[in-house]
Amino acid sequence: MRHALMYHGGFENNFPTLKPGARTFKGSDGTDRILGEWPDDVEGLRIGYMEKAGKRFAAVRVMDDQNDVVLEHELLIDPPSHLGFGKRFSPEPTIIEDEMAERLLDDIIARNPDQKEALDGIRSRMPWGHGESRFR
Numbered sequence: 001m002r003h004a005l006m007y008h009g010g011f012e013n014n015f016p017t018l019k020p021g022a023r024t025f026k027g028s029d030g031t032d033r034i035l036g037e038w039p040d041d042v043e044g045l046r047i048g049y050m051e052k053a054g055k056r057f058a059a060v061r062v063m064d065d066q067n068d069v070v071l072e073h074e075l076l077i078d079p080p081s082h083l084g085f086g087k088r089f090s091p092e093p094t095i096i097e098d099e100m101a102e103r104l105l106d107d108i109i110a111r112n113p114d115q116k117e118a119l120d121g122i123r124s125r126m127p128w129g130h131g132e133s134r135f136r
Contacts, residue, residue, distance in 0.1 A: 001127055003044040003101035004093040005083075006036060008060060011050040011074070015060055018048075020068040022061075039093055044126055045101045049077060049089075057089060059108055064122045075104075075111045082107070102128050 008014060009025030024032045038046050048061030058074035059082075079087065082104040083096055096104070105126075109119045123129040 001044040001098055002042050003096050004038060004042040005047040005049050005096065006093045008035065008048040008050050011052040011058060014050055015074065018060060018070050020070055045105060047104065059104065062108060062119060062122055064125055066125065067118060067122050069115060069118045071108065071112050072115060073111050075108050098128055
């Protein structure tokens with residue numbers, strides 16, 4: 001199954017107002033920007049991320065076909081652990097495979113225990129989402 005991460009703007013300007021269902025974000029020039037479309041072949045997790053100062057990137061939103069969860073606490077993304085070898089952020093959605101998606105979602109759940117039920121619901125719809133996690 002394929003999963004993807006997509007840019008949702010600068011953290012300081014956008015995270016405080018992010019809501020489920022959001023389709024836009026504020027650019028650094030203050031104008032509204034439309035979020036791109038998810039690739040058709042991404043049928044798993046869709047993770048929104050924002051850029052923090054110092055070129056650090058944080059997961060802020062987790063979606064699948066049934067739910068859209070804006071995180072209470074962002075999770076800094078560690079590219080080797082969460083994206084996989086040779087993967088980088090780009091203007092296009094970053095595609096990741098199951099193992100990286102599972103690890104990223106587990107770390108998001110650990111950082112957001114008050115949202116565990118909603119996030120576990122998304123996890124349960126993934127092919128690897130039944131039973132114990134390999135990473136918790």
